[in-house]
Amino acid sequence: MADLILENVFKRYDNNKKSKVLNDYAVNNLSLHCNEGEFIGILGPSGCGKTTTLRMIAGLEDITGGDISIGDIRLNNLEPKDRHIGLAFEDYALYPPLNVYDNIAFNLRAKKVSEEIIDEKIKKIAPLLKVDDLLKEKPISLSGGQKQRVNIARAIVREPKLLLLDEPLSHLDGKMRQVLRDEIKRLHREIKCTTIIVTHDQLEAMSLSDRMAIMKDGVLQQFGTPLEIYDDPANEFVAGFIGEPPMNLLTVTIVKEGEGFLFQFAEKNMKISVPERYNKVLKDGMKVRLGVRPTDVLIGTKKSPGSDVEVSVFESLGEERRLHFRVGEEFLTLITTEKIFYRPGDRVKLEFLSEKTHLFDMESGDKIRTE
Amino acid sequence: MAQIELNNLTKTYKSHSALKSVDLTVKDKEFLVLFGPAGAGKTTTLKMIAGLEFPDEGLVKINGEIVNIVPPANRNVSMVFENYALYPHLSVYDNIASPMRSSLYRESEEYIKEAILKVTAKMKIDHLLERLPSQLSNGQRQRVALGRCLVRKPNVFLMDEPLAHLDAKLRHFMRAELKEMQASFDTTTIYVTHDYMEALSLGDRIAIINQGEIVQIGTGEELFYTPCNQFVAGLMGEPEINIIPGEIIRDGANVRVKLARQNQLYELPEDVADFFRGNSIEQVNLGVRGNDVSCSSERTSTKSIKGTVYVLEPIGNRSILTADVEGQKIRIIVSNSYDVDMDSTIYVDMDFSDIIFFDRESEEFLIRHNQESLVKEGANG
Known part of the structure; x- marks a missing residue:
């Protein structure tokens, strides 16, 4: 089974303003076991360590202590490109001179995948994200919602073992957010790829996640289904954090x-x-x-x-x-x-x-x- | 006494028309909420009353007097902006005293003291006069900021989204705080917001503005139960009201409705049927709020509409189920313990006594069951 496992993971930034005192961990002894195919939300106030966690999984940050692995493969020392991870961040970072098709194809071409296979994959992915009519467009003519769809398409076209989403909806207005939220949920059901979303928006986390991890000051507070956390918060922080209007x-x-x-x-x-x-x-x-x-x-x-x-x-x-x-x-x-x-x-x-x-x-x- | 009247107020910025012939009367001591989406013309209207913008056409009247060319300082209007900026180094007393000590008023310290004691007692902050802003709770700070505006007895109190910069949790409390002391304002107030909860909670009346035009004016109940068009209906409620196309089918005296892409005919409440007997409207839209639809995995009646589960989203004390009925998405509020797989079959039932009927083409309000008693029922406390 290719579960994603975080075991006693620590992160400390040295020589960084973020750490005012020694032993001030951005992520402190975090253990999470995410089942293959699960949709996991990591949620917490700013500075809780959620984005740092995501970046360690992606290989964009060193791991100070502990292990991160997918199945039997330990990720700690693997280069980001060897981790088989798809990333979609808040800002879309599409290549402006390339059209949608070439943007989605970019990483596959870098890996020298044949054009034939690339075409096949894009034809399969594009309708799932409703970008099949946009393949010839340049990013500049796309709306925010469309750009984020292309961004996600680009992340999943490589068929990653793990899809990481960092605040993917926070740039979008209310209605578009709701629409794309529904579509991400349906997409996940279609591709069944283990997915981790980091967000500060509790509605987003609750509506998308199979299970949520609530973090505060680098420490995991509770890990459970949205309903478990809502109905049976482990401590006062979680109780006050989850629920709108508040408890x-x-x-x-x-x-x-x-x-x-x-x-x-x-x-x-x-x-x-x-x-x-x-x-x-x-x-x-x-x-x-x-x-x-x-x-x-x-x-x-x-x-x-x-x-x-x-x-x-x-x-x-x-x-x-x-x-x-x-x-x-x-x-x-x-x-x-x-x-x-x-x-x-x-x-x-x-x-x-x-x-x-x-x-x-x-x-x-x-x-x-x-x- | 201060009644505000806006007649035919018009304003154009370059080619963009910000206000189009706005007519609005705010009664003495009324709390009127100006509510609409971003860019609707809310703040422009407020600024014209304050004298910070001048209309291209039309009149601004305070107590019957035309004030178009009266400078802001002489209108005796008090404007509260988005943040309640208090002077951090001054005590509550000195913060509240500051406008009266300004060169414009130069009131005597004796007068100031009396005025402050009166206002602060009313707003229940008279025990905090010696404190600095940093020693106050959020609610107390809001009260001090409002007290500072009220102390010089303005004709009109203008509030521009005072809660918009707060996070959702704090907004819930601050709105309750604001409402609690509303009674002590005793001043004509115009409150601008784009948040429907604030509008419904605070307004004696609500004026809905969109693209520079007043769309509807009424109490919260009137706007919620009898919105004048689909736009207004869409502003109130979360998730947004469902709009489902339908057709009125007349068979002699028998008037029923058929939903788009469905064959089933549905009976209408008698007052609604009566309305459609009196005209020949056929193409309608049905406005149904997520609370007024139910669903089940089993067919509960022959009238149930068959669809599939598009997505189910738990959001705390309830879940939103989006059903796909022949391509039409219907959002339904269900219990948070309700569990169902995506794409499984679902049967949707609507209570036709809660449906709002709109004209398909104009999107204007036509009728709803029991409309008069619903509107009267719960005037806002």
């Missing part, structure tokens, strides 16, 4: 109430019940970080435990409505598609969906698990 993340004090517990918020008289499953791991007076997505906050009934809370802001946004409850300098937000209507000052009881209520350790940010 509510608030500091709460646990207070005992009868048999169960309540979350007490920064506004002292605001109390909402703690899902029962947390009873064994919590103590009276404990402080934790509460994480709950706005769509998992529900309007309760009169009988719901806890206090009623005051609506600070009501927004009617067409498809959905948002209620914001003031908590100190922050808001607790509820989003629903129900056709409800409230005014500021109205009071309601709130509940959190039990399975979707996350607690994180105040110090480490790690998720507090109930088992």
Whole structure:
């Protein structure tokens, strides 16, 4: 099996502004096992090490420590051209004097592939990327979306073992981005080439990836399917990073109430019940970080435990409505598609969906698990 | 009291026509959102009210008075640009005082103090007066910047995309912050944005502008449920509304609709059928939002439309499924746990009571079921 395997990979830039202190790793002990044919997204804020990782796989950066291999072949010391990797970066870098056909053919000709085979390959690839009508055009007459299609066509025409995409859609406007996103997804299904995409756009990563790796400060935070990461974030960073609008993340004090517990918020008289499953791991007076997505906050009934809370802001946004409850300098937000209507000052009881209520350790940010 | 009136406002830059005969009345103390795509003429309109641009034709009136040739400083207009630049070395108090201490106003320190205390109490920043901007949260900084504009009691408050430079997550909070203190403005406000959520959330009314022309003015509910044409419908909502061609088939009193490349005839809600009994329109487009379509791997009724799964994209708490129905792409919002293979067969069902009908040729709004009660139902809080 030609899986892509990263084992304890480190990267340190010496004599580089990026590393202010010794042992400041751009990539710190990264291990990833990507199955053959998988579509993997690497996602994180700028400076998290995602592009460095991609560049090490491509052979554009030295590897400070650890191994990168495809199947049994260790890539560390192979020249980029010997790694059988297709690259498509954010800027298209097409050769302006060459037409689309010659741009796509360029690397194959450099490898002395016969014109006959080149022609055959281009005829096969061009329709997949919808550039078959553009083969005679020069890059200057192409739109951004078309240039990126040609760019990707050029990367896959060599039938690489691995396709690397670095922010391929970030230059494009909203609609074109959506169209090309769909097409990349379909293309991947067609060619079944192991693909890694690096992006800062979480919608892009979630919609394309079979699995995503979330990175921060060079360290892998979580590796899983988009839904696993969305529903069960490993720590507070991942919880806050993934999801749009963001998860509510608030500091709460646990207070005992009868048999169960309540979350007490920064506004002292605001109390909402703690899902029962947390009873064994919590103590009276404990402080934790509460994480709950706005769509998992529900309007309760009169009988719901806890206090009623005051609506600070009501927004009617067409498809959905948002209620914001003031908590100190922050808001607790509820989003629903129900056709409800409230005014500021109205009071309601709130509940959190039990399975979707996350607690994180105040110090480490790690998720507090109930088992 | 400040009512703004724009009559026949026209502006041409070289050969590019920026505004074409814009008529708009903003009522006293109204919060009006000017909403449209980039290059629509939003900022040009704002600058004309501020006096930073002059119209080629037409009138700008503030409280009935023509101000075309009144210099900006004498219009008593306060303009907030994209970033809320505060002086980093001045306290909140001095930041807010700065416009009143300027050579134009030269108010007494006593007067300034009184005005500041009043405004800051209203905006709940009176406990922060001694702090520097760096010691404030984002929300507090926004409040200070707006307080600084409000303190000199402008006739009109002009805001040009104040949230546009923020990332999506912060924008969600700052919009809520802005909305929370909206009530304390007490000033006629014109707010420019290209973000439909901001428009729907903040506007008492929304004026949609495109290519220098006002396309529609109304409440958020009016624009969302009864957009005057397909362009407006396409501006509101994510994913964009689906537009599906159809044909009205009349058989005596029986009025039904047929979708392009489908044979099935669909019953229409009574008020919609009635509308089509009163005219002879045949070629229509059906506007259907992704929320109002459902799909299933099994045929659920004889009315289901057969298609294939083009792509399924999980995007968090929901997924967008794009169905391919005879070459027509239909975007459907499904649960994030919904799983289906690409290219597998899928059956699409639409709720005809949620469909907006447009004229195929003019792309103008024709009718939707229950339109009056939908528009009235939820006036914005």
